[in-house]
């Protein structure tokens with residue numbers, strides 16, 4: 001089965017065409033190809049599909065669970081499609097589980113993509129959270145006896161944003177999974193630990209639902225920028241620095257994310 005591997009700021013993906021995997025259980029395949037030892041290794045698997053309305057991006061976490069959207073992934077998906085002549089021009093709409101996203105290839109030393117990530121949704125039932133709430137911003141939860149202020153929203157997928165004074169002092173591997181599976185979140189959540197450096201720069205480390213610690217999370221970067229802006233800590237245009245590099249977020253009514261994609265490899269998956 002032919003595959004291509006890409007990364008977006010170190011968040012890496014195996015990308016396949018549905019034509020090559022018809023009939024297979026894609027959740028099981030996602031687990032298999034993403035395994036760092038028994039497979040190719042990646043944070044997620046993306047499957048290209050075309051229906052009567054156009055292009056579809058199907059996303060699977062490394063644990064085989066699906067997620068509605070993937071910000072770094074949609075940039076890599078755009079790169080894959082361009083490399084395989086699957087659309088013409090520099091801009092295209094892509095159907096995702098979080099609605100239609102418009103991507104535009106932009107100028108840069110690397111392959112750069114600007115994505116309209118749509119609008120953040122704050123309403124509790126859409127995040128989702130197990131509370132009736134118009135929004136869930138700067139609320140206190142208790143994890144292992146520690147009180148933590150969280151803000152949760154739907155930004156392409158379920159995200160929780162936590163502002164800290166010093167990212168280096170946060171045990172993300174310990175806190176991340178506990179918040180990911182906290183009882184407030186019926187389907188879990190991605191967890192973004194954020195340190196504001198200035199009104200135009202925030203550093204973010206993300207523990208991803210279904211993938212664990214990643215070097216970058218595009219929807220998470222958007223979530224951090226949206227909440228930071230809502231709390232008056234970040235301006236509308238923000239540089240988000242993640243362990244794998246940096247991306248640029250513009251918070252308008254829609255949220256725009258600009259960042260790179262790099263093709264790592266292509267080949268035949270034999271299992």
Ligand SMILES: N[C@H](CCC[C@H](N)C(=O)O)C(=O)O
Pocket residue numbers: 011061066067068069070071072073157158190208209210211214216217218219220
């Ligand atoms: N890495 C992705 C997010 C994947 C979200 C997934 N982990 C979920 O279960 O929602 C990004 O760049 O936006």
